[in-house]
Amino acid sequence: MAGNGYFDVAAGAPLHPVAREALAVALADGWADPARLYTQARRARQLLDAARAATAETLGVRADEVAFCANGTQACHLGVLGLLEGRRRVGGTLVHSAIEHSAVLHAAQWHAARGGAAVSVPVDRAGRVDPDAFTAALANGGVGAAALIAASHEVGTVQPVATVAAACDRTGVPLYVDAAQCLGRQPVPAGWSVLSGSAHKWGGPPGVGLLVVRTGARWVAPFPTDERESGRAAGAPALPAIVAAAAALRAVAAESAAADARLRTLVDRVRATVAATVPDVEVVGDPVDRLAHLVTFSVLYVDGEALVHELDRLGFAVSSGSSCTSSTLEPSHVLVAMGVLSHGNVRLSLPADVDETEVDRFLAVLPGVVARLRAQSGAVGL
Amino acid sequence: MDVDEVLDCRGERCPLPVIRLARRMADVPPGTVVRLLADDPAAAVDVPAWCRMRGQDYLGSPAAATFDVRRTN
Numbered sequence: 001m002a003g004n005g006y007f008d009v010a011a012g013a014p015l016h017p018v019a020r021e022a023l024a025v026a027l028a029d030g031w032a033d034p035a036r037l038y039t040q041a042r043r044a045r046q047l048l049d050a051a052r053a054a055t056a057e058t059l060g061v062r063a064d065e066v067a068f069c070a071n072g073t074q075a076c077h078l079g080v081l082g083l084l085e086g087r088r089r090v091g092g093t094l095v096h097s098a099i100e101h102s103a104v105l106h107a108a109q110w111h112a113a114r115g116g117a118a119v120s121v122p123v124d125r126a127g128r129v130d131p132d133a134f135t136a137a138l139a140n141g142g143v144g145a146a147a148l149i150a151a152s153h154e155v156g157t158v159q160p161v162a163t164v165a166a167a168c169d170r171t172g173v174p175l176y177v178d179a180a181q182c183l184g185r186q187p188v189p190a191g192w193s194v195l196s197g198s199a200h201k202w203g204g205p206p207g208v209g210l211l212v213v214r215t216g217a218r219w220v221a222p223f224p225t226d227e228r229e230s231g232r233a234a235g236a237p238a239l240p241a242i243v244a245a246a247a248a249l250r251a252v253a254a255e256s257a258a259a260d261a262r263l264r265t266l267v268d269r270v271r272a273t274v275a276a277t278v279p280d281v282e283v284v285g286d287p288v289d290r291l292a293h294l295v296t297f298s299v300l301y302v303d304g305e306a307l308v309h310e311l312d313r314l315g316f317a318v319s320s321g322s323s324c325t326s327s328t329l330e331p332s333h334v335l336v337a338m339g340v341l342s343h344g345n346v347r348l349s350l351p352a353d354v355d356e357t358e359v360d361r362f363l364a365v366l367p368g369v370v371a372r373l374r375a376q377s378g379a380v381g382l
Numbered sequence: 383m384d385v386d387e388v389l390d391c392r393g394e395r396c397p398l399p400v401i402r403l404a405r406r407m408a409d410v411p412p413g414t415v416v417r418l419l420a421d422d423p424a425a426a427v428d429v430p431a432w433c434r435m436r437g438q439d440y441l442g443s444p445a446a447a448t449f450d451v452r453r454t455n
């Protein structure tokens with residue numbers, strides 16, 4: 001049971017009921033290695049093929065463009081580094097936004113440590129990458145690939161994917177899109193060469209990454225491969241989890257229009273109420289062109305870790321981009337790139353079936369929580 | 383830059399340097415320039431953000447872990 005105050009689906013969504021059923025069936029029926037030649041293996045192969053076909057259909061791509069891998073992070077690494085590998089002779093520079101997921105930034109650092117280069121394109125105060133600056137970076141020559149997150153996982157701002165994709169097309173640079181927060185929720189504009197996602201973010205089980213490589217894209221495996229997943233991701237796939245992930249994706253996509261409208265209204269309420277009832281707060285990210293379910297704000301003079309703990313005590317699970325909540329004690333690179341307050345930061349990402357009364361309870365307790373924490377640190381009357 | 387006073391918050395973790403800056407700025411007369419020394423990595427983004435949110439003048443960071451702020455009113 002996720003708990004009614006679970007507001008952190010951007011970190012991990014609870015298992016969708018349809019996925020739970022599919023997982024039980026696949027564990028009973030799809031436990032064999034799908035690469036073998038006997039009856040049990042053929043049954044497993046059928047389940048894998050069906051999961052791939054269903055996923056492709058939901059995403060509007062070809063089944064042979066879909067590969068499953070170990071998790072969303074691995075999908076990011078494979079997506080970015082595979083495009084760079086495919087263009088080694090053309091150029092070794094990766095152009096990416098400043099607000100990519102850390103998995104993409106880690107791939108960029110890994111690439112740079114091996115003789116490549118990475119160029120980070122800045123974002124505005126709302127967290128949107130500057131398409132002109134991105135286009136200019138593409139024109140510098142020696143660019144192997146570009147990476148752009150479809151919508152920020154920390155502040156929700158939708159990125160100008162279509163504009164950047166068009167610029168990539170003009171310059172012949174392949175585009176990688178991290179769609180982890182969008183899949184099953186909202187469409188991603190076309191024009192990318194490689195796209196990745198993570199089942200755990202859409203209501204599938206953890207341990208399933210999604211890598212989509214468009215036909216004709218010059219993607220070359222950057223790591224050792226075998227005969228699995230068309231040579232894109234090595235090792236036996238986590239078949240029962242993949243079956244469950246595909247079932248969940250189809251289910252959430254079918255419900256997405258209704259969920260989008262409901263969540264958008266709730267997040268609008270959170271944005272307006274927090275700004276009105278909490279003094280010295282900054283609600284960040286684009287207020288309109290954003291993910292439907294996600295909202296981030298920063299509270300002046302409050303420790304983000306204390307805020308997360310206090311909200312947890314009251315039954316709310318939220319995440320924070322404040323430095324005190326990270327293992328490195330560095331503030332979120334996304335908040336830094338936007339130039340917004342990094343301490344006292346809270347991110348809510350609401351499940352599709354979120355209990356509206358819990359959102360209202362959160363809004364009711366928040367001003368008191370903030371006032372209490374400010375009083376504790378002597379930050380009163382400032 | 384004429385700095386009127388220095389507030390040393392080195393070794394303190396955010397939000398403490400920002401709280402101390404806010405407390406000090408409430409006490410100094412308008413026009414006063416306070417130099418905040420803060421080596422928490424969050425200070426580089428949080429000090430300018432505080433100035434923006436509270437309508438104070440952020441004058442820049444002349445050196446590492448050093449931030450100049452002028453009280454406006």
